[in-house]
Amino acid sequence: KWHDAAATAAMRARLLSLAAPRVLVMGAAQSANTIGMVTPENPRHEYWRGIPNITVEGTDYAGAAQSEAAKSHLDWRFVRYVVDAHILTSVVPAASFDAVVGHAVLEHVRYPWLVTREIARALRPGGVVFLSTHQTFKLHGYPFDYFRFSTRALEALFEPALGVDVNASWYEHEAMYVGDPNAPKVFHPHTPVDAPNAERSWIIVSIFATK
DSSP states (O other), X not given: OOOHHHHHHHHHHHHHTSSSOEEEEESOSBOTTTTTSOOTTSTTSGGGTTOTTOEEEEEEOHHHHTOHHHHHHOBOTTEXXXXXXXXXXXXXXXXXXXXXXXXXXXXXXSOHHHHHHHHHHHEEEEEEEXXXXXXXXXXXXTXXXXXXXXXXXXXXXXXXXXXXXXXXXXXXXEEOOOOOTTSOGGGOOOOOOSSTTTTOEEEEEEEEEEO
């Protein structure tokens, strides 16, 4: 069964097989909630521990960089490439990375199908991508909060034309959906469905794929 630990192990195995692996981490500007934490854009993160000659580079949104309000509460020390993810390879070198990692990023981009195309362009052949986002979650990062995803939605973002094979997609951290008890019944039909994930909610949905 795939989960974050399995994806991490698969990514590490790929990177350990290379002489000098190069990794791109999306959403690398640290917010007030993460400053001081060792998150993936930090080369000291556990993802990268013990991998010889690894290079970890971060990218984040150019628009946020130009906002004085954003500058005041974001730490940009791990951001090498300041660029809108929709046009990532206009700044980030194409076909240059052995792994692309992005956690809690896709829900904040207006056109995620363009971003996954750019991720595919940034990967070298054999490179891997490990993304996670939200299936169910409160509005956050407003007004730049656009989407919630299912596993099938994430898989659909990596269309065959991109040359990226989806290894797995999965949910983690099951949540309880609490609806409005006064809403008309038509809005809560809860029709029984013979599927293991029907009528359930999760906080996190992830995907792992290989170019």
